[in-house]
Structures are given as C-alpha cells and as structure tokens.
Amino acid sequence: MRQCYLILFGLFTCLPAMALTFQTRLESVEWKVEGDQFECRLIQPITDFGSGAFVRRAGEQAVFRLNAYNSMLGEGSATLLAAAAPWQPGRGDISLGAVRIGRGQVLFNSSQSQAGGLFRGLLEGRSPVVRHYSREGQVSEVRLLPVKFRQAYADYEACTVKLLPRNFEQVRQSRIGFPGSGTELDAQARNSLQVVVDYLKADPTVNHVFLDGYSDNTGNRLTNRELSRRRALAVMDYFKENGLQESQITLRFHGEQYPLAANTSAVNRAKNRRVSVRLERLPVPEKSVPITSTTSSSEVR
Structure with missing residues (x-):
C-alpha cells in the first residue's frame, strides 16, 4: 500500500x-x-x-x-x-x-x-x-x-x-624483492620504496621503520646471512637518502631463515630474496625536566 x-x-x-x-x-x-x-x-x-x-x-x-x-x-x-x-x-x-x-x-x-x-x-x-x-x-x-x-x-x-597513492594500512607492511642474487635495488624496488617515503613525509606520526633482510638457501649460511644484511642495508640507505634518520630505523637480517616458499625452484628462491618493511607509530619519550634546587636569600652567608 x-x-x-x-x-x-x-x-x-x-x-x-x-x-x-x-x-x-x-x-x-x-x-x-x-x-x-x-x-x-x-x-x-x-x-x-x-x-x-x-x-x-x-x-x-x-x-x-x-x-x-x-x-x-x-x-x-x-x-x-x-x-x-x-x-x-x-x-x-x-x-x-x-x-x-x-x-x-x-x-x-x-x-x-x-x-x-x-x-x-x-x-x-x-x-x-x-x-x-x-x-x-x-x-x-x-x-x-x-x-x-x-x-x-x-x-x-x-x-x-591530492590524495596520497596509499593509506597507512596499505604501506604499513611491504616487501622489497631482489629477483637476482645481488643486493642492488632495481627500478621496481625503488618505486615501491618511494611510495613508502612519500607517506612518511606526509605523516609525521609514523616515526619508525623496521627492516628485516632475508636470502634464499643458495650458498652457505654465513654467506646468506651477509647477503640478507646487505639487502637490508640497501633499503636503509634509500630511506636515509630520502631524509629518514638512522635512529628511526631498526635493521635485522635472518639469512635463509623464515622462507616464504620452499627453496625448491628458481621462482620460489626469488620470493625468498627480500626485505620486509614495517612502519610503526612508536611513542616519543618525554623529555625530562631537570630539577633545580633554589636557595633563599636568608640562607646565603
């Protein structure tokens, strides 16, 4: 009706x-x-x-x-x-x-x-x-x-x-790949990192970056650990070149540990050669105010 x-x-x-x-x-x-x-x-x-x-x-x-x-x-x-x-x-x-x-x-x-x-x-x-x-x-x-x-x-x-290309949830965690066996950032990696940099410049409340480097299982463990360190350093250097302070970056490297995929093929090994980037809003410690003692004029001799 x-x-x-x-x-x-x-x-x-x-x-x-x-x-x-x-x-x-x-x-x-x-x-x-x-x-x-x-x-x-x-x-x-x-x-x-x-x-x-x-x-x-x-x-x-x-x-x-x-x-x-x-x-x-x-x-x-x-x-x-x-x-x-x-x-x-x-x-x-x-x-x-x-x-x-x-x-x-x-x-x-x-x-x-x-x-x-x-x-x-x-x-x-x-x-x-x-x-x-x-x-x-x-x-x-x-x-x-x-x-x-x-x-x-x-x-x-x-x-x-005027909107940024990504929001915080979209840039909070990202993965930078290393398709080859080296430690240099390719064009795709730089483009991905630039999106993160642009967000960091726009949002000062995001004040810390955690970087975790990884490798595949090619080579021995010591070599893989060093490769994962150098890859994480390459990403850190990119952030530093774009204004981020080293004190705002935590860098870790894990070698061939924690693979994303079993290292049974070239495609899977390429997935495991990576640096994980995680953004956080960490509390800024308050500056302590020094306690100043005063003496009254009547106490001065």
Whole structure:
C-alpha cells in the first residue's frame, strides 16, 4: 500500500504507508567538502538526524557513510536507493542493494560499487535514500537531495587529486624483492620504496621503520646471512637518502631463515630474496625536566 505525502521541502510525492522521512528542507540543503592528503569527504548534513557522507581514503575508492546523532532507524537490513526525484516523471528508483544498519554514530559504510551508483544518480538528479522497514511495519527513510551537488562534486574531485597513492594500512607492511642474487635495488624496488617515503613525509606520526633482510638457501649460511644484511642495508640507505634518520630505523637480517616458499625452484628462491618493511607509530619519550634546587636569600652567608 502506498500513500502520498507532502515531504518536508514541500514537494508532493508518494511513499510507502507509515513512512517517517528525515531530510533537510530544500532551501537549507548544503554540501560540504573536507579533506587532506589522507582522506576526502563530501557531506550533506541532514536536519534532526546527522549526515550522509562520501568518504574516500588514500589508495581506495569512495564509500557512502550514514552518520546519526541519535538514530531512529533501528538495527537490521535497509535498502539503498538512487531515487528518482518527484519532478522526474517516468523514472523509477534504482536499487543499489542492501546495507546493514548498526549501532553507534556511524550506522553503515556502503560498498565502493554502491557509492559509485549514488554518485551517478546524484549527477542525474537522483537522491540517495536509505529505506528501513521495522518489524512492526514502520518505514523509515533518510534522504539526501541533489541540490547544489555538481559544484560540490567538482570540489571533492579536486580534493581527491591530492590524495596520497596509499593509506597507512596499505604501506604499513611491504616487501622489497631482489629477483637476482645481488643486493642492488632495481627500478621496481625503488618505486615501491618511494611510495613508502612519500607517506612518511606526509605523516609525521609514523616515526619508525623496521627492516628485516632475508636470502634464499643458495650458498652457505654465513654467506646468506651477509647477503640478507646487505639487502637490508640497501633499503636503509634509500630511506636515509630520502631524509629518514638512522635512529628511526631498526635493521635485522635472518639469512635463509623464515622462507616464504620452499627453496625448491628458481621462482620460489626469488620470493625468498627480500626485505620486509614495517612502519610503526612508536611513542616519543618525554623529555625530562631537570630539577633545580633554589636557595633563599636568608640562607646565603
């Protein structure tokens, strides 16, 4: 059963019976763009509810996030729609699939493909809609409006151009390979290390690098241990050349220990010739303040 209502911004439309709709009045709609090198956000505040936001982290595509001050939707499954506007007769809503409503301020994060569908819908004048059905048959909707979207989207796109190529989770652990039997960094290794260097320069909270060198089982153990040391040193030198202090680097070498694959073929042995790079945020020790004793003038002889 469907009934027709005057929605908050004054347009006549039809929704399922008993629908409770949250959205901002047409004349009050705004989009906000926020961000830095690590994350860009395109946000529409929703009156008396919270906000809907597209969030794109460095190294990833955007997701759509629904935030609530005090959600009245309730937990459970909801449908995500790119809904046709009432002034677009003959156009049906596009269902983008289900999302799972949870507790807390962030009710859900959509998939990247769902966010892409919402972007396309907004550029066509459609509204992102979250529709939730309670067990009692109550229908609740949260709706964003496409008003003023194109300019905000252009600003958001300008923000995403400045994002780093990778986020912390993506650069936190990496593997630098040595396809040959030597200790020199090839072009691929340098490119991989440069991504890590760029992140370290952008995020001063990441203040320590752990390097672990390895070899295959070709040769004797002493030779392999020395090769693993020299490979780790080659990576350390690259970081030092790019501004990292040696005190920020912990270097270890393990020879042929801890292989990634059995040393039974040339391909497997190449996998084992490597340096593992791990980034950490270590607490910075507080500088101690020297205790100064004072003597009153009455004690001076």
